[in-house]
Amino acid sequence: MDSLLLLALIIAQFVLLAAVLAVIVKRNNQRTDYLLNLVSNLRFADEAESAEQGRSGADPSSEYVASVTTTGPRLHLVDRAVRSMLAQSKPPRGVYLYISDQINVAEIPAKLRALEAHGLTIRQVPDVGPHTKLVYALKEHAQHKIVTFDDDMIYPDNMAACLLHYAGRFPGCVVANWARRLKFCFGRVLPSRWGTLLTPPLLERNIEQSAHHPKASLRTFAYGTSGVLYPPGALHEKVFDFKLMQKLCPKEDDVWFKAMSILAGTRTVETNLGINPRHYCISGSQVSALRHENQENRKNGEQLRAVFSAFNLYELIRKGD
Numbered sequence: 040m041d042s043l044l045l046l047a048l049i050i051a052q053f054v055l056l057a058a059v060l061a062v063i064v065k066r067n068n069q070r071t072d073y074l075l076n077l078v079s080n081l082r083f084a085d086e087a088e089s090a091e092q093g094r095s096g097a098d099p100s101s102e103y104v105a106s107v108t109t110t111g112p113r114l115h116l117v118d119r120a121v122r123s124m125l126a127q128s129k130p131p132r133g134v135y136l137y138i139s140d141q142i143n144v145a146e147i148p149a150k151l152r153a154l155e156a157h158g159l160t161i162r163q164v165p166d167v168g169p170h171t172k173l174v175y176a177l178k179e180h181a182q183h184k185i186v187t188f189d190d191d192m193i194y195p196d197n198m199a200a201c202l203l204h205y206a207g208r209f210p211g212c213v214v215a216n217w218a219r220r221l222k223f224c225f226g227r228v229l230p231s232r233w234g235t236l237l238t239p240p241l242l243e244r245n246i247e248q249s250a251h252h253p254k255a256s257l258r259t260f261a262y263g264t265s266g267v268l269y270p271p272g273a274l275h276e277k278v279f280d281f282k283l284m285q286k287l288c289p290k291e292d293d294v295w296f297k298a299m300s301i302l303a304g305t306r307t308v309e310t311n312l313g314i315n316p317r318h319y320c321i322s323g324s325q326v327s328a329l330r331h332e333n334q335e336n337r338k339n340g341e342q343l344r345a346v347f348s349a350f351n352l353y354e355l356i357r358k359g360d
Contacts, residue, residue: 095126097133097158103184103203103268105131106176108169111142113190116321118151121159123194124186129203131186134159137175139166167281169292173269174278185269191321192264201312202268205253209308213300214268215261218309228347230340231260231293237309238265255306257356263293265312275302277350287349288342298346301355 105124109117117136124134134154138147140163147161155161164175176185184206186199198216205214219234237259239251261267277283278299288294300307347353 095122095157096130097125098130099132101130101132103131103186103199104176104180105134105186105188105199106137106172106180107134107188107190108137108172109190111139111146114138114142114146114151115148117190118148118154119193119321120188120190121151121154123192123196124188124199125154125157125159126196127194127199128196129200131158131199132183135176135179136161137164137171138162139171140164141166167284168289170281170284170295172263172292173296174281177269177274177278182271184271186266187263187269188266189264193321194266195312198266198312201310202266205308205310206268206270209253209255209306211270211273211305212255213261213270213273213296213305213307214310215259215307216265216267216310216312217262218307219260219262220256221258221260223353226353228340228343228353231262231343232339234260239311251311253308253310255308257301257304257306257360259307259309260297261293261307261309263296267296269296273303273305274299277302283349287345290338291342294339294342294346298350298352301352301359302350304355304359306359 107117107120107124121134121136124131136151136159138161142163144163151159151161162175162179164171167174172189173185173187176187184203186202188194188198201216202214206212216238218237219231220237221231221234222229237253274296278296284295288298297307
């Protein structure tokens with residue numbers, strides 16, 4: 040009995056030590072991520088002041104356009120996300136920034152206006168929340184592939200190349216760099232973050248990653264954070280029903296667009312872009328980040344279930360997948 044007790048104590052000590060080491064490693068990783076993020080932001084800040092800015096820009100022959108939205112408080116930060124799209128190895132035909140028509144034109148920073156000479160177009164439209172980043176582009180660029188991106192990220196230069204590569208392999212599919220496979224319990228969809236992560240842990244500079252075997256599926260949920268490609272006709276026409284959109288999921292654009300793709304019978308596939316090296320978050324952008332509210336207040340799950348019930352997406356997925 041004494042030997043069993045001693046063994047139990049030794050095991051408990053090992054478990055405690057492992058837990059302590061895990062905390063130390065996590066904190067060190069967080070410090071490293073913070074420093075890398077800081078360096079990346081400083082680099083982009085330097086580029087904003089550089090006369091070399093003209094070396095990157097839109098390509099009129101490109102097969103896609105890039106679309107983004109931002110809010111008044113972030114208007115002075117979004118230029119970094121835009122520049123990272125203009126600096127892609129496969130740049131877009133143009134970058135379209137859709138902002139509220141309630142924003143005073145005088146509030147648009149000069150550094151943002153300067154990017155208009157390199158492929159940025161600023162459109163003022165009725166604000167429909169985070170969904171603004173795609174719904175107006177769908178109308179304006181119905182014949183082109185559209186890549187959406189977020190206003191608070193600095194993207195690696197092969198972000199769009201990965202999306203385009205997989206769009207070629209899976210024609211007609213929505214393509215996402217970051218994605219999860221939705222899970223269901225007792226006939227109800229669970230919050231997207233509970234789904235199986237499909238995104239590889241490492242970013243491969245060579246987009247041929249033999250270990251990655253994607254499968255297009257109606258259950259694959261695309262996260263807009265790392266970029267999503269929508270081919271022409273990928274979403275159901277109800278995507279423009281703004282009243283219903285505001286009723287069912289006013290703060291979850293990823294959820295609304297996922298519902299509209301299922302309604303259209305469009306599958307989603309993930310790329311091998313991966314999480315590391317990091318997609319750098321723009322300093323100061325998280326003060327008003329919508330994802331915090333959606334996650335902390337469980338809004339993601341509520342809005343996901345709302346659209347699934349409203350459009351009977353459970354049955355469509357059962358039949359389609």
